[in-house]
Amino acid sequence: MIPPIVEDTIVYSSVLILLSLGLTLTYMTTKVPNFAHATISIVGSYVTLTVLVLSLISLAREALISQADSQSFYRLIKSFSFAPLHYALFMALGFLLGSLIGVAQYKLVLKPLSQRGANVVQLMIATIAVDMFLLSMLNIYADKLLEYVVSKANELSSIAGFKVNLGVQTRDFILYSYDYSKTLGMQRLVIIAPVMAAALLVALSLVLYRTKLGVALRASIENPSLASTLGVNVDKMYTLAWALSLGLAGLAGSLIPLKYLVNPSTGQLFVLSIFAASILGGLNSLAGAVIGGVLIACFEIPVFNYLSSHLGISSAYRTVIPLLAMALTLLFIPRGVARLNWKKLFSRVRR
Amino acid sequence: MPVEQAYSFLLSILFYMGIYTIVVISLNMEAGYMGLPNFGKMMGVAAGAFTTSFFTWRLALYLHNRLTGEPIVYSDYVRENAMIVSRINEWLSASPGISLLLLLVTLIASLAIGAVIGYIASYPAIRLREDYLGITLLAMAEVIRVIGYNYKPIAGGTLGMQVPDLFRWAGQHRFSVSVLIIVAIALIVYLVYQRMLSTPFGRVLRAIRDDEEAVSSLGRDIVAYRKRVISAGTATAALAGALYALYTGSVIATAYDRVTWTFWPWVMMMLGGAGNNVGVLLGVGVFVIARTTIYTYKNMLEAYIPFNVVWLDYLLLSVTIIAILMLRPQGILPEKPIRTVKPLIRQNEST
Amino acid sequence: MLRVENLNAGYGKLQVLHEVSLFFPERKISVVIGPNGSGKSTLLKTIFGLTKIYSGRIIFENNDITSLPPHKIASMGIAYLPQTNNVFENLTVEENLRMAGYNLSKEELEARVASSLEFFPQLKLYMKRKAKQLSGGERQMLAIAMSLIRKPRLMMFDEPTAALAPKIAHQVLRSIVKLRDELGITIILVEQNARAALEIADKASLLVSGRVIFDGLPKDLLENPELGRMYLGVTSSQV
Numbered sequence: 016m017i018p019p020i021v022e023d024t025i026v027y028s029s030v031l032i033l034l035s036l037g038l039t040l041t042y043m044t045t046k047v048p049n050f051a052h053a054t055i056s057i058v059g060s061y062v063t064l065t066v067l068v069l070s071l072i073s074l075a076r077e078a079l080i081s082q083a084d085s086q087s088f089y090r091l092i093k094s095f096s097f098a099p100l101h102y103a104l105f106m107a108l109g110f111l112l113g114s115l116i117g118v119a120q121y122k123l124v125l126k127p128l129s130q131r132g133a134n135v136v137q138l139m140i141a142t143i144a145v146d147m148f149l150l151s152m153l154n155i156y157a158d159k160l161l162e163y164v165v166s167k168a169n170e171l172s173s174i175a176g177f178k179v180n181l182g183v184q185t186r187d188f189i190l191y192s193y194d195y196s197k198t199l200g201m202q203r204l205v206i207i208a209p210v211m212a213a214a215l216l217v218a219l220s221l222v223l224y225r226t227k228l229g230v231a232l233r234a235s236i237e238n239p240s241l242a243s244t245l246g247v248n249v250d251k252m253y254t255l256a257w258a259l260s261l262g263l264a265g266l267a268g269s270l271i272p273l274k275y276l277v278n279p280s281t282g283q284l285f286v287l288s289i290f291a292a293s294i295l296g297g298l299n300s301l302a303g304a305v306i307g308g309v310l311i312a313c314f315e316i317p318v319f320n321y322l323s324s325h326l327g328i329s330s331a332y333r334t335v336i337p338l339l340a341m342a343l344t345l346l347f348i349p350r351g352v353a354r355l356n357w358k359k360l361f362s363r364v365r366r
Numbered sequence: 367m368p369v370e371q372a373y374s375f376l377l378s379i380l381f382y383m384g385i386y387t388i389v390v391i392s393l394n395m396e397a398g399y400m401g402l403p404n405f406g407k408m409m410g411v412a413a414g415a416f417t418t419s420f421f422t423w424r425l426a427l428y429l430h431n432r433l434t435g436e437p438i439v440y441s442d443y444v445r446e447n448a449m450i451v452s453r454i455n456e457w458l459s460a461s462p463g464i465s466l467l468l469l470l471v472t473l474i475a476s477l478a479i480g481a482v483i484g485y486i487a488s489y490p491a492i493r494l495r496e497d498y499l500g501i502t503l504l505a506m507a508e509v510i511r512v513i514g515y516n517y518k519p520i521a522g523g524t525l526g527m528q529v530p531d532l533f534r535w536a537g538q539h540r541f542s543v544s545v546l547i548i549v550a551i552a553l554i555v556y557l558v559y560q561r562m563l564s565t566p567f568g569r570v571l572r573a574i575r576d577d578e579e580a581v582s583s584l585g586r587d588i589v590a591y592r593k594r595v596i597s598a599g600t601a602t603a604a605l606a607g608a609l610y611a612l613y614t615g616s617v618i619a620t621a622y623d624r625v626t627w628t629f630w631p632w633v634m635m636m637l638g639g640a641g642n643n644v645g646v647l648l649g650v651g652v653f654v655i656a657r658t659t660i661y662t663y664k665n666m667l668e669a670y671i672p673f674n675v676v677w678l679d680y681l682l683l684s685v686t687i688i689a690i691l692m693l694r695p696q697g698i699l700p701e702k703p704i705r706t707v708k709p710l711i712r713q714n715e716s717t
Numbered sequence: 718m719l720r721v722e723n724l725n726a727g728y729g730k731l732q733v734l735h736e737v738s739l740f741f742p743e744r745k746i747s748v749v750i751g752p753n754g755s756g757k758s759t760l761l762k763t764i765f766g767l768t769k770i771y772s773g774r775i776i777f778e779n780n781d782i783t784s785l786p787p788h789k790i791a792s793m794g795i796a797y798l799p800q801t802n803n804v805f806e807n808l809t810v811e812e813n814l815r816m817a818g819y820n821l822s823k824e825e826l827e828a829r830v831a832s833s834l835e836f837f838p839q840l841k842l843y844m845k846r847k848a849k850q851l852s853g854g855e856r857q858m859l860a861i862a863m864s865l866i867r868k869p870r871l872m873m874f875d876e877p878t879a880a881l882a883p884k885i886a887h888q889v890l891r892s893i894v895k896l897r898d899e900l901g902i903t904i905i906l907v908e909q910n911a912r913a914a915l916e917i918a919d920k921a922s923l924l925v926s927g928r929v930i931f932d933g934l935p936k937d938l939l940e941n942p943e944l945g946r947m948y949l950g951v952t953s954s955q956v
Contacts, residue, residue: 127692131695134496137691140687143687144687147680151677155673230816234812234816237806237807241803241804242805245816246820331512334508335512338508341505345490346502
């Protein structure tokens with residue numbers, strides 16, 4: 016049996032790694048930290064919810080066609096659990112939707128603004144505006160999805176002859192129960208999250224370091240003018256970077272509701288943790304994003320847990336951890352952990 | 367619209383314009399004049415509100431107990447907060463003198479606390495620039511809010527607290543009088559800032575924004591200017607926070623969030639045109655009137671929009687911001703270049 | 718091979734080059750020197766299409782290339798090697814070379830990388846090393862090697878020896894001479910390090926405040942004490 020705090024850390028760090036990788040990658044292209052990153056991942060969460068809703072509805076229909084009575088109907092509904100197909104579906108769709116939105120954000124907002132000479136602060140504000148826009152969209156979707164669920168439930172109720180309640184809500188939802196595996200005695204997410212994170216990391220590394228496209232992408236990020244004189248379409252490369260980054264965000268987001276409570280505005284709650292992870296790792300290093308993600312997750316969960324139980328700090332102060340990490344990193348090691356000159360540091364400490 | 371409704375519509379606009387003018391004027395000095403990307407503007411506002419919720423009822427209670435000789439007894443000031451405050455309010459409604467004294471003391475205390483917090487916040491500004499500075503200030507503001515949300519003595523923690531009504535003595539004219547006072551204070555702040563920024567001080571700020579090295583090579587201590595500007599700006603915002611809290615009658619930390627008190631001021635400043643104070647008035651005016659109108663006619667709009675009107679707000683706002691950034695980033699009233707002596711000489715030469 | 722006629726050019730409203738007319742003969746090393754701010758770098762950038770041309774013409778092998786954009790000029794066989802920022806620091810030497818041949822087919826790329834490495838065999842030792850870990854001189858050689866992969870007929874160097882120790886600077890200049898001798902490439906060399914550059918030059922021009930003050934043989938430039946004293950810090954007696 017894995018202790019809950021370990022489970023929590025594993026899942027949280029996997030999600031954070033995927034998110035901070037994306038944030039760092041987009042920062043490396045446009046030099047702007049993207050405030051909309053977290054909300055885009057929540058779009059992925061709603062993808063998962065939608066897949067659940069559609070699955071439950073079709074399950075309900077089947078049950079009613081076979082003339083089930085109220086008791087067996089509810090037993091069937093309650094026993095629903097995600098099958099491998101579902102995981103594949105919502106992760107893939109989450110990735111897809113995330114990358115579409117990411118490409119749209121780059122092409123429709125950030126690129127035109129950069130071309131018009133917007134400065135960093137103006138671009139930051141633009142990303143905040145995109146965040147707000149997506150927030151409204153998610154809210155509208157949550158309403159519409161609920162309407163859909165209710166109308167379908169009514170439809171099914173009239174067919175069934177008893178009150179059909181699918182047991183889903185579109186705000187404050189958490190899908191823990193559909194991810195729980197009786198055979199494993201724990202949530203499948205605890206395995207899926209780190210496996211996906213590792214697999215995607217490997218895939219990303221292979222693309223970036225072993226393919227011609229990847230080398231061109233790294234070249235474009237580092238020196239766009241030199242790359243363009245060599246014939247690289249730098250804009251296509253940046254678009255690719257945004258598609259990948261926000262795709263990862265959407266995928267990570269599709270896993271979030273399996274363990275955490277989700278609302279359209281959930282993104283606002285953890286966007287600063289993502290920033291902290293990227294900044295701690297060094298905004299210009301992908302390896303740093305991974306390290307930062309692991310570190311922040313460890314600070315926020317096991318370390319904070321230890322401190323709060325021994326020093327009597329309320330657990331509500333957990334949100335201060337990424338904020339402190341961010342501020343301290345920017346003030347003292349602005350280039351992040353990845354670029355720290357470890358040798359210099361040790362020699363200074365030794366003295 | 368019936369007279370009563372029209373009047374309260376007007377009052378609402380004047381109230382928000384007053385409060386936001388104070389906030390945005392201070393932001394304009396920091397960001398518009400000096401080029402400091404203060405994404406932690408909320409810090410000052412929260413500081414003022416928290417000073418009010420911490421300090422005002424305690425002082426009022428002390429005075430009440432001393433002057434009436436009938437001490438109010440309580441055991442849990444958070445849970446019994448409503449009882450304590452309503453007793454105080456009863457007493458205050460008959461004592462305009464004490465109320466105004468409390469108002470004065472509260473405002474001064476808010477200014478002081480705001481200045482202190484601003485001074486602390488100026489430290490990152492010494493070493494950081496642009497996006498890094500913006501993020502650090504954002505993080506600092508969030509920390510203050512988290513503390514205000516969790517540390518009970520400040521604002522009643524998660525439950526929030528009521529604050530004494532320092533305008534109750536005005537009876538049925540309570541709202542009119544309080545708005546009048548707020549608008550008067552806003553006017554004073556505007557005039558003070560206008561005066562302050564049209565002196566050489568203002569020109570130095572702009573010069574620092576445009577070319578820091580040149581200014582420092584001319585012997586000006588940039589760091590000292592930064593400290594002064596951020597302290598003053600935060601103190602001013604604290605004034606607004608205190609007034610807001612006193613008008614609304616209660617403080618809950620969640621009401622002092624980064625969208626309402628950092629992001630919207632930025633939008634107002636950009637809308638009107640950064641770097642000049644008349645632009646601030648314009649931006650605040652347009653923003654407040656537009657939002658209040660939408661809010662008031664919410665029910666009418668429902669017929670025309672396929673979704674819940676509540677989300678229209680953020681939707682329109684986000685689109686407007688991006689439109690401003692794309693089409694007219696300098697705002698309605700762009701900054702006028704500083705006129706130097708030359709034109710006069712040329713004029714004299716030609717005669 | 719390349720002729721510049723009555724060229725007036727600059728950045729935006731700031732004019733830097735005034736009525737510049739020069740001729741750069743094929744397969745020769747033409748050196749352009751002059752004090753700081755004389756417009757030497759601007760001349761190269763103008764030829765490559767990176768500045769604003771007010772009037773005048775640039776003719777390359779009977780083609781008027783005056784109004785062409787940089788990537789078109791590059792495709793005509795002209796290479797421009799700026800002083801800095803000419804390699805990808807975070808990429809390995811091998812990746813840099815591959816990027817240089819981005820538009821080539823795999824076989825062609827392999828062939829050209831191989832011949833480029835023949836020219837700079839030292840680079841073979843550093844293939845897996847990141848460009849930023851190379852010394853200044855090695856980095857210049859990498860930049861030249863990358864340029865060679867595009868098979869240029871004209872190479873324009875903007876102060877390649879700046880910030881290099883004299884011995885390394887010498888090596889870089891020697892490899893430039895090799896480019897002319899072994900590959901028949903025409904060279905335009907802009908240099909601050911006047912004496913060393915003039916030593917390898919076939920032809921020399923002196924630019925001051927955006928105007929051509931001298932255009933002719935290097936030896937004439939070196940032997941003119943007036944010019945020598947004022948602009949080169951070297952007189953014929955010291956040569």
